[in-house]
Structure formats: structure tokens, C-alpha cells
Amino acid sequence: MKLGAIKAAVAALVLAASPAFAQDRLLNVSYDISRELFEALNPVFAEHWKAQSGRDVTIEQSHAGSSRQARSILEGLPADVVTFNQETDVNMLAKGGMVAENWREAFPNGASPWYSAPAFLVREGNPKNIQTWSDLAREDVQVVFPNPRTSGNGRYTYLAAYAFGLRENNGDQAAAQDFVRRIMGNVPVFDTGGRAATQTFVERGIADVLVTFEAETRQIAAQYADRGLVSITPPVSLFAAFPVAVVEENAEKNGTTELATEYLTWLYSPEAQRVVAEGGNRTANEEVTAEFADQFPPVELLNVDEVFGGWDKVESEHFASGGILDQVFVNQ
Amino acid sequence: MSLTHAPAVRARAVLPGFRLTLGTTVLYLSIIVLIPIIALVLTGAGIGPGRLWDIITAPRTLASLRITILAAALATVINAVYGLLMAWVLVRYRFPGRRLLDALMDIPFALPTAVAGLSLTALYSANGWFGALLEPLGLQVVYTLGGIVLAMTFTSIPFVVRAVQPVLEEFDPALEDAAASLGSRGFTTFRRVIFPAIMPAWLGGVTTSFARSLGEFGAVVFIAGNLPFRTEVASLLAYIRIEEYDYEGAAAIALVLMLLALALLFVSNLIQLRAARYGAVTA
Numbered sequence: 135m136k137l138g139a140i141k142a143a144v145a146a147l148v149l150a151a152s153p154a155f156a157q158d159r160l161l162n163v164s165y166d167i168s169r170e171l172f173e174a175l176n177p178v179f180a181e182h183w184k185a186q187s188g189r190d191v192t193i194e195q196s197h198a199g200s201s202r203q204a205r206s207i208l209e210g211l212p213a214d215v216v217t218f219n220q221e222t223d224v225n226m227l228a229k230g231g232m233v234a235e236n237w238r239e240a241f242p243n244g245a246s247p248w249y250s251a252p253a254f255l256v257r258e259g260n261p262k263n264i265q266t267w268s269d270l271a272r273e274d275v276q277v278v279f280p281n282p283r284t285s286g287n288g289r290y291t292y293l294a295a296y297a298f299g300l301r302e303n304n305g306d307q308a309a310a311q312d313f314v315r316r317i318m319g320n321v322p323v324f325d326t327g328g329r330a331a332t333q334t335f336v337e338r339g340i341a342d343v344l345v346t347f348e349a350e351t352r353q354i355a356a357q358y359a360d361r362g363l364v365s366i367t368p369p370v371s372l373f374a375a376f377p378v379a380v381v382e383e384n385a386e387k388n389g390t391t392e393l394a395t396e397y398l399t400w401l402y403s404p405e406a407q408r409v410v411a412e413g414g415n416r417t418a419n420e421e422v423t424a425e426f427a428d429q430f431p432p433v434e435l436l437n438v439d440e441v442f443g444g445w446d447k448v449e450s451e452h453f454a455s456g457g458i459l460d461q462v463f464v465n466q
Numbered sequence: 467m468s469l470t471h472a473p474a475v476r477a478r479a480v481l482p483g484f485r486l487t488l489g490t491t492v493l494y495l496s497i498i499v500l501i502p503i504i505a506l507v508l509t510g511a512g513i514g515p516g517r518l519w520d521i522i523t524a525p526r527t528l529a530s531l532r533i534t535i536l537a538a539a540l541a542t543v544i545n546a547v548y549g550l551l552m553a554w555v556l557v558r559y560r561f562p563g564r565r566l567l568d569a570l571m572d573i574p575f576a577l578p579t580a581v582a583g584l585s586l587t588a589l590y591s592a593n594g595w596f597g598a599l600l601e602p603l604g605l606q607v608v609y610t611l612g613g614i615v616l617a618m619t620f621t622s623i624p625f626v627v628r629a630v631q632p633v634l635e636e637f638d639p640a641l642e643d644a645a646a647s648l649g650s651r652g653f654t655t656f657r658r659v660i661f662p663a664i665m666p667a668w669l670g671g672v673t674t675s676f677a678r679s680l681g682e683f684g685a686v687v688f689i690a691g692n693l694p695f696r697t698e699v700a701s702l703l704a705y706i707r708i709e710e711y712d713y714e715g716a717a718a719i720a721l722v723l724m725l726l727a728l729a730l731l732f733v734s735n736l737i738q739l740r741a742a743r744y745g746a747v748t749a
Contacts, residue, residue: 183674201709226711281692283706323609323691329687336592337593338608444717455712 163213166201246400251371253348256364259302267298276341281324294372349414510721521718538679541618549626579684609691617685622675629671666741673734
């Protein structure tokens, strides 16, 4: 909250100090682990914008847990666009009147230019032979993922495990809860965000497996190539959309509506989608998906709408205080 | 009367009038400190006493408060002893590097607490410098209550040192000589002559240190493990409630922490007030 306020103040100062450039400046507020992806995307977009409009553009990036980011925007962070990893957080902005109610229809694929799924990162040679979700519930396996209470990443992991539990037990809620409770019981430390969990797993050498988005597992494995970490995509996982939206209220104020819309539309272009795929994400563009097909192992992706009946239901049944998450997380 | 009045006239010459200075200060203090606290209390009050009680007495809240208070108490006991020793060493001895050590004492104040938390975690985790030595002994510091105590100890030790130091500096060594001439020596002199003089300042520092530890967040979240009912501190729980857009729950927990800190600061001031009143007798 404090950080958000500071960021808001800084961004406001920057914007106020340079009114002449306001139209060529865009603040993209995003989630924690998309930093590198947008660092790769933004220069390519700047070229595209220059060619199209003859003008230079500066895209500012702000990264933190996406719920915290959504709150910062509600409290005044002048974001022009949001690129989140959770629909719930965009919905919060829609409820606050910052984003159009029908934001999902504003861009193709439910306003999700790419997607991923929770996957595993294991130590060299996969000594515990971890392949799928049921391995995480084994007594001899320790798991690390961020706190579902403070991280969208952690919530996806929880939901993916739950969805898998339901499927394995023919929809038996009690059995699924017991399954998730066993996995939660194998977690020695709950960090507050995805990057902190990575630190715990890689730098501190805690646990046998890290659960995070597939794209992130590949990036970490590449970054720590000397450790021989292995990225494993389980055969079944949960579809994780990365919803994008124009923050209309701010964009109008900043005079960036056109630029913001173009930026998000451009994310679907083959040019941008290739960068996205190289970052380890699964892309919306079929042509690019086909190009990178051999990099992505087949995975059956369960869907939040189908398994849980939509995000609103997930919120009220699982993540509300005293909900199912609290029952399996807290009453271990 | 004229004696006490004289400095006031001189003060007027240096700074603009009393009313303006006081007014500015009070306004400043209100905006920075008072209004945020009132807002917190009002948010807490808006919840209604029944709901407030439910939030506070929820098993998870109680567990986090118990862990927080226990860890803060342990950290405070450690700091009470070592802070006093540190102040003693800094005041009573002249040795190379003393100034450096003195300056080092302020690092926990200056350093971002998250950096402290990260560094401590790196050092004490099983593959860190200290952790690697402790692990064969079966001692695990990070992700346990011990880690929380460690982080709290780090961030609050200057309170004790900086409270005791000036009093110790002003302490007249002649009193020790007098005690010695009357046959007292060693620990007895410390216990009966020195300690009574510094005790109010020391207790004041100790209570502030306790209050600070209760609310510590940045350093703790990295080293605590954050497991509900085991290593989840109250400030983290307040943060979690905000992440859930549950402002009421966050405000209720924050309110409890604030009341605890206020009570401690009240005790601390009371101790110092008594010291000011009866100081002459004990010294």
C-alpha cells in the first residue's frame, strides 16, 4: 500500500512535469513476474508506433503482486493499461469504475493475449521423480509456492491442485479438499510473492519442487542454467489467462486512449506473440503457436469457468474469509 | 518569575512567535501522525463492536497475536541485556573502532527492513554461513519462531542502546569512587549505584523496543515462513486482509497492534516521568 502510494506519487510527478509528452507516455501496470517479458516487448512496440504514427513513445512499467497493483490504481496510481494475471483484479477495477464492465469483449480471446498454466520446477535430474500433482501430495516431497493469500500465482497453484483433486476423485469435494490440504501441509514456507518463492527454492535450497507459471519455470531454469533445474509441465493443469484492459478513466485524463488501445491490440500481432512465446508463454495467435509447438509439451488445461463455475464463485466459495482455502490452508 | 520569563523572550527573537511555531507543529503532527491514527480508529469503530470482537478473537488472529507478542517479548529480553552491555562498552571504554561501532548501532534504523530480512534469511538458511553451522546441531532458525525473534532483535536493538547511552555518559564516576570508598565493589556497585540511575532510561528503551517489534513487518516476512498458526505474525495477517480487499479485518488487527504499542509507550513515558520526579533520590 505504501509502495503503491509512492509509485503513484512518482508517476504523477513525472506526468505533471511533462504535459507536452503526455500523449506519448504510457504506464503499464502489471504483475510481479512479467517484468522481463515487457522489457522485451516494449522496444518492439516503440518501433511499431514510430512507424505508424511517426512519434516516439515511452512505456513505463510497474510490477508487483497484481492485487496490490489493482488496489494502487484504485487509490490513484495513474495506470493507462493493466496487464494482469488474474481476472479478479481487473474485475475489482471494473467495480471501481476505472475499467469498462465488458472489458473481456474489448480484445480477442477474452482479452487475454497469451496464457500459461501452473507447472513445476524441480532440482537437477528430478531426484524425487515429480511428474504430476499427486506427487506433490506425497509424504516425502516438499513443495514451495507463494501464499495464495497474497499472490495471484499462489491462488492459481491452489486452484490447479484443487481442480486436479476434483478430477481424480470424480468431483468429490471432500476428497479434493483433503488432497489440497496434504499439498499445503508439504509447504515449509509461504512467501508473499512469486519472486520471493523462487529465491527460497533456488537460493536457499528449500524443498523439492517450486510451483509457478510454466513460463516462469522456463525462465528460472534458463537463468540458473548451472544448477540444472528442470521445468516440468504436468499432463493436467489449469488455464491461466493474462487479462489486459485499458484503464479508461486514466487514459482519457492522460489523453492516451488511442495509444493504450493500440498497445494492447498490438500484443496480439504475430510480431509481439513471438516475443511472448520466446518468454515461455503460450500464445493466442494460432500461427505463432504452431511455430513454437515443439517447445510446449501437450497439456490438458482445465478451465476455471467449467470446473468452478466462474471467478465470482471462486471468490465467494474459496477465497472469501473462512472459505474453502481457509479450511484447507489454516486447519491443517 | 522573571527568571523563567527571560529565555522565552530570547526564544521569540530566534523563531517566529510561540503561537505560530506551536500552531505549525501541531498542524504538521496532526497531518502526519494524528489523523492517520484517528482514521484507523474510526475505521475500526465503523466495524461495530460485535464484528470487531469476532475478528480479534478468531483463532487465526489470536494465534498470530500470540506468536507476535511472544517473539517480540523474546527479542526484547535479548535486547534488554545486550543493548545495555553495548551502551556500557560504548560509553565506558575507549578502543580503536569505537566510533565505527557507535555508528553501526544506527544501521538497523537506516537500513530498509526488507533488506535486513533478506540478509538474515540468506545467512541463517540451511545453506547460509551461519545456517550451515547450525544445521548439524539440529537448530533451524529461518522459517521458525527463532527467525522472527532474530529479525525483531535486529530491528529494535538501537532503541535500548540509544536510550541508555546518554544517561550513562552523564553518570558521575565520582559516585562509583564514593561507593568503592564505602567498601562496595564490582557487581554491588553496579547493582546499587549505577543501575538505579540508568534503570528508567533502560526500561524506557526496552518498552519502545517491544512496541517496535510488535509491528515489524518487512524484516519478518522474509524469515518467518508465514505458516498460519505457526509462524504468521499479526502485521502479515493485516497485510493479507488488505490483499483480500478486507479493509475491516485489516483495520481490526491494526487497531489491536496500535493499542498494544500505545499501552507500551504509555508505560514507557510513565517510567521516565517517575524517573524525572524521583531521579535525584536514586542518584
